[in-house]
Amino acid sequence: MANNGPDVAGKFTVTVRLPARTHAVGPYFPADCTPNHLGTVVRCSFPAGLGVLRSATALVPIRIADGASGSLTGGRVEVGSANDPDHSNDTGSFVVRVAR
Numbered sequence: 001m002a003n004n005g006p007d008v009a010g011k012f013t014v015t016v017r018l019p020a021r022t023h024a025v026g027p028y029f030p031a032d033c034t035p036n037h038l039g040t041v042v043r044c045s046f047p048a049g050l051g052v053l054r055s056a057t058a059l060v061p062i063r064i065a066d067g068a069s070g071s072l073t074g075g076r077v078e079v080g081s082a083n084d085p086d087h088s089n090d091t092g093s094f095v096v097r098v099a100r
Contacts, residue, residue, distance in 0.1 A: 004089050008050040012081035014058045016042045019072035019096050021065040029059035064098055072096040 018024060023039035033044035044058040064072070075094040084090065 002053055002055045003050050004052070006085070007052055008048065008081050008083060010048050010081055010083040012046050012050065012079055014044045014046065014056065015078045015080065016058060016060050017076040018062060019074040021068040021072055022062045022096055024060050025063050026061070028061070029057070033058060033060065062096070064096065069098050072098060
């Protein structure tokens with residue numbers, strides 16, 4: 001996801017919600033990313049200053065449950081900033097495809 005505008009003047013948080021049958025395993029980038037106790041939600045904090053059409057990267061390695069196959073749906077990414085006047089474009093979904 002890229003910042004569609006305006007410039008992000010303040011800090012922002014990226015929240016990754018993983019699909020069922022997956023969980024996060026560190027290390028993460030940035031290093032201050034924090035998983036919940038189940039490893040199904042990871043929050044990463046970023047400093048202020050994300051310009052229009054720029055993007056930030058959060059690396060969240062995952063482990064897939066034994067026996068999982070096909071497309072694991074339900075993954076979501078949300079970007080939150082107190083300075084964002086338009087929250088209509090703050091989320092996106094993703095699928096984890098498991099090949100066997």
